[in-house]
Amino acid sequence: MNTIDARLRRMLAGLDVREGFETRVMQRIAARVAHAGASGADLKAQFERRRELVRRRLRRESWSNGITIVGIGAAAGALVSRYSAEIVQWATASDSVATLDPLLVIGVTLAVLAAAVWPFVRKAPPS
């Protein structure tokens, strides 16, 4: 029986993968798993490194902000202390201060303080 059928059957019957196909598939899977595991670990390590860098930077900024606030406060205190006599004299001699509403003075003072401190408070490091 030398029909096209028989010739095609004979020709294509041996069409198969090379020996050890299953082993090669399992090796490929193992390589893929190892690669995926390594990628995951790399990403996690990278994330942790970046997080630590940000944390350090914010801590540094927090320290410098604190020092700045203390410095400004100390300078203001020194100025007040240095010119206390002149300030008292100016305050008692001036009618304008006496006529000011004490609540308004306190409110404006607090607002100015809050505005000055807010940029530093905002940059506080994460817990």
Added chain:
Amino acid sequence: MSADDAIVQLIQAGRAEEAFERLVPAYRRRVFGLAYSLLRDRGAAEDLAQEVFVKLWQALPRYDGRAQLSTWIYAITRNAAISALRGRRRSISMSDPAVLDEVEGRGATTDAEPEDAAIWRQVEALPEKQRQAVILYYQDERTVDEVAALMGLPVNTVKTHLHRARASLAAALGADGGSDEHH
């Protein structure tokens, strides 16, 4: 219980690795045959078959049983082969003399006897669907129903492709194109 039923039961019982161990030998030839019928290159077909099984290994725990296991596997294989063909078309030019030489010599990759070289060249020259139907039908003594499932085509369409392919081969080779087609 069929081999597919046993595999599906294992998947549903959460034993995907055990299911995979059974699935590879059960589908190896069919996945390879389908890949080969589309790619026409033994090395590329085997590489693709391995890649398909890696995909199946990853996707098996998510197989929900809505489609038949074989239909699902054939669809994955066809999609992978089509992607590979697209990639190949982008990366090479068929007018390249080196590529033409490779295509001309491809018959040898099937380990064909010298007297089969002529028929193999004719199979290679068939339109894609006819060639695919011929390779899948004769590779493993498959039924037309099985070939239809592999190709994702209606049974009658596959019959037509096979009939036309045999007629073309018979005309080209001057042989008896008769068949003992089984269902």
